[in-house]
Amino acid sequence: MQLPVDTAKHQVDTVRVDDDARQRLIACVELLFFAYRDFTSDPDRLLDQYGFGRAHHRVLHFVSRNPGLRVADLLLILQITKQSLARVLKQLIDEGFIAQRSGKEDRRERLLFVTIKGAKLADRLTDLQVRRIAEALEKAGPEADEMTRRFLFAMIGEKDREKVRELIRLTGASLPEPANAERPIPEDAT
Amino acid sequence: MQLPVDTAKHQVDTVRVDDDARQRLIACVELLFFAYRDFTSDPDRLLDQYGFGRAHHRVLHFVSRNPGLRVADLLLILQITKQSLARVLKQLIDEGFIAQRSGKEDRRERLLFVTIKGAKLADRLTDLQVRRIAEALEKAGPEADEMTRRFLFAMIGEKDREKVRELIRLTGASLPEPANAERPIPEDAT
DNA sequence: AATTTACGTCAGTGATGTTGACTTATTTGG
DNA sequence: CCAAATAAGTCAACATCACTGACGTAAATT
Structure with a gap:
């Protein structure tokens, strides 16, 4: 790439003491960006084959890990709007990856579960991420x-x-x- | 939230030995999701005030940290297409956050620099992220x-x-x- | 019986990414 | 020196994923 060197034009003669500490923290900021970028790349490739995106992955993952999750829970976890969730959830249900059942106590609730098919995909996706993390932890x-x-x-x-x-x-x-x-x-x- | 418990339907009687290890790794997967979600939330709020998004942030950050960065470098770093970059880069240039100059040796290259205005915003954004990371490291x-x-x-x-x-x-x-x-x-x- | 809650849905919009093709300017190499 | 490669910009079309706001429906709660 041949990147030019930072000549540090800004904050020239401020506190030199924690300048080094700040550089290390900024490295963390950048590393977190790159780590997350690659962390999501493995699942993304697999999801593509199903016509799914990251949003589908997140829904499938948390439903798989928490059988009987309610829609409201999912909204809190993902911090997205009902409308954003609706689209991907509908696709996952229509294509048989997620099933729903009314709650016994409160029949307004729609409890979400993965199907066998959904569980298989969720596990494959989790395996990809677990593998990368396991390797990274070992190296660290x-x-x-x-x-x-x-x-x-x-x-x-x-x-x-x-x-x-x-x-x-x-x-x-x-x-x-x-x-x-x-x-x-x-x-x-x- | 009152989440139901995972009854572990899948992979029932496989290796019990690293089952615990797998659970810890899956926790890492989920923690990384939540950590990154909140890591980006502080900058996002500030960027909103400028009508910018995460894409602008990334460009501004890497140009700020690497004065004289070329467009091609940015594409490699961000791993997006030229067209995706073009839109946000153009906005940042038009609004005076980033300036460009032709390279001395190779005049085809457009070297990118932050302006004073751009540097100020970049520093504020970095501060937000550095602060969160510093606190997290301290707690850890x-x-x-x-x-x-x-x-x-x-x-x-x-x-x-x-x-x-x-x-x-x-x-x-x-x-x-x-x-x-x-x-x-x-x-x-x- | 009225209100609240859980969920679904409709319509419109915006940010960010994609592909593919084409242009311009400049450098490089046979 | 001219052809090819390279750096960058641009156009058109499109997909995903998020948003807002409003409204409907069924069930529970008060």
Whole structure:
């Protein structure tokens, strides 16, 4: 590529002390961009073969991991609008990757489940991502596993952290300070 | 949210040994999604005020960090098409955030630079992201800094790693095995 | 019985990406 | 020196994924 060198025109004689620290943090910013770019590239290729996009992937993934998820939950997780979700969800249902059932207690709710077909695709997609992460953790060193989870968790907006902690349901030392050790396990489940 | 519990219908009696490991890896997959979602949310809010999107941010960032970047370089970095870049780049130029100059040696090249205005916005955006990362690293622990960079770097597709290493120009122990200690520093620079 | 809730849907819009083809200016190589 | 390759810009058409706002329907709640 032959990139030119940054001659640091801006912030010339500001605090030199944390200048180095800032450079390392900016490296993190850029690394996160590249890491995510490539993290999504493997699934994207597979999804293309089904005529699906990243939006389909996210829906399929979270429904697969959380059978009986409600539409409202999905909206909270993905932080998109009902209309955005509707399109991809409809496709996934129409093509037999996701099935829905009315809730027993509240029949307004549509509980979402993956079909066998959907589970297969979800697993293939997850395998691709798990493989890349496993390799990266191995390359990063023995303690990268835990450290990375702690870092990524801390990157989440404070308001959503508890929700995410419940969602990914990782117990033990894997995440910092569970704040509330009680984990009321609902018994309905599928 | 009251999410139902995964009853693990799939891969029932396969290897139980790394089942736990797989769960932790899947947690990483999901954490990366949430982390990136929130990582981009701060800049997005600021960009909105300028009528810009994420695409503008990426262009502005890399031009700001690499003055004199060529269009072709940008295409390699962002991995988008010329047409996608053209739209946002044109806007950034028209609105005075980025300036271009023909290359001295090769006058076909259009070298890109941020203007003062562009540098200010780029710095504000970077500050937002740096702040979130700094906080997350602090919460994750003392060695998260280095570990996280190693992990993120290893997440990058093997073919692009060297390019990225040059681009983010982090030396020393910050990244694993530089492979080639020689770093020929081009002297043209701006 | 009225309100709220969960979900679906219609219509319109915008940001960002894609492909393919073509032009212009400039450098390079036989 | 002229042909080919290269860097960049441009046009047209299109897909995906997000948005807003409004409205409908069924079921639960008050």
